[in-house]
Structure formats: C-alpha cells, structure tokens
Amino acid sequence: MIMLKQERIVKRSEGINPKSLWYVPDRRIRTSTSAKRAIEISKWISSDRLEAERPDEQALFAAMHVCAFRAVRGASQFKPLSAAQRNVWVNRWRAIREYLVETNLGLVYSTIGRFGSRRIDEDDLLSDAMLALSRAIDRFNPWRGFRFSTYACNVIVRSLMRRGRVEGNYRRLFPVQHEAGLERPDGIPDEQTELYVERLRRVMSENLGDLTDLESRILKQRFPEAQDRPLTFQKIGAGIGLSKERVRQIQNGALRKLREVLRDDPVLQ
Secondary structure, three states: OHHHHHHHHHHHOOOOOHHHOOOOOOHHHHOHHHHHHHHHHHHHHHOOOOHHHOOOHHHHHHHHHHHHHHHHHOOOOOOOOOHHHHHHHHHHHHHHHHHHHHHOHHHHHHHHHHHOOOOOOHHHHHHHHHHHHHHHHHHOOOOOOOOHHHHHHHHHHHHHHHHHHHHHHHHHHOHHHOOHHHHOOOOOOHHHHHHHHHHHHHHHHOOOOOOOHHHHHHHHHHOOOOOOOOOOHHHHHHHHOOOHHHHHHHHHHHHHHHHHHHHOOHHHO
C-alpha cells in the first residue's frame, strides 16, 4: 500500500526536478512552524477552500517558498528526505503555485486590455503575459513590503513592451506580410492592376516560380482568391505541424520567388 502511494506521488511530480525550484533565501522559511503552515495551506487548497479560512497573500507566497526550500534543501539541516518525501514537497509547491496563477489571471487580461496592441496576434500577447505572470509568481519576495499585483503588473507590462518592440522591428524588416499594397512591385499604375493580377495568376497556375507544394499551400491559405478570411500563421502551422515562425519564413521565400518572376515578365515591362 505504501509503495503504491509513493508511486502515485512520483508520477504526479514527474517532469519537475526538486533541485531546480527557486526560493527566497530568507531565514523564516527554515523553521518547523513555517513548514507546518505550508502543509496547512496546501491542504486548504486541495480541500473545499472555505473563504473564511483563506490565507492572505503573504502566507501563500511564503508557503510556496517553504515548499521549494524543503524540496531542494531537505537534507541540508534536517533529517535527510527520500525521493518520495521530496516529491511530496514538490506537489505542495505545485498546488500553491497553480492556485496563485489561477487567482491572479485577472491581472493578465486587464494588463493586456490596457497595454496590448491590436497589431500583435492575440495569442502571442496572451502567451507572453501568462509566462510573465508565472515568472512573477516564482520570483516574488513576500517580505519586501509591496503587493504582488504591483510587482506582477510591472513584469507583464515589460514583457508586452518587449513583444511590441520585436513585432515592430519585424514589420520594418518584412513589411510584405503586413501591407497588402506591397505584394506587387512599386510603381505600378492603378490602371495596370488587372494586368498584373492576370500575370500573377498565370505564374501561380503554371508554377513559373518553381514553388514547392508546401509553399503553394501556404500562399493559398494566406492569400485566398475568394472572400474567405486568410488563415493566421499559427493556424496554418498547426495544420501542417510547423511553428508559425517557420510558416512565415516559407511564405516570405515563396513571395520572393514570385516577385523575381514578375520582375522579369516582358508583358509588365
């Protein structure tokens, strides 16, 4: 019975190395009283969570750091812990951390609403903001004297600003995927647009640009001839098993091939 229980504990903790956990090096996390309080909080989280017994913010973060300390340094000043005992502390750390993420998700959405950009993919914003929230939870020191929401919002905003700078730089380097007007060579008069489109269709139908099947598929999904809404890089990548960045690179390579063919087309000279 004991062996089965230990196997379940190890399975739940699979993927987390106890020694990789980070904790605030504060003497208050080393006491037996803090360890008992951490156990009580982890039990409260896994129970019915009566609001009257809800720990305050400092107690939750302190308990998380206590669990990390016990998992990492359990054999340093205390009785050596077995692998199963260390994994018990890892599970407590994980439960408290997941609860903190769950209860602070509102910070992610409110910060995106205030500081997010419509020019950036919503999934990218959410992914970056969630990672920033996780980092903030892992690194927050509850004994510094300020609220977690203040610290976390600052971390999330900086992450969104970095994303904005990266996207802005990418748009400057590769404007063709953002500006439809740049999909044709410069200097084409409006009255020649139909001729240009006709020649482009000929290049596509006869594959004069020597596109691969994958390149043709991506272009058709990104620039559908009908009024269908073009698919995002992420959706195309999910369908073919590639990252959205790789899909973007393939599209840009295919567009370069088409531009070279059209530039040499004598009809368009």
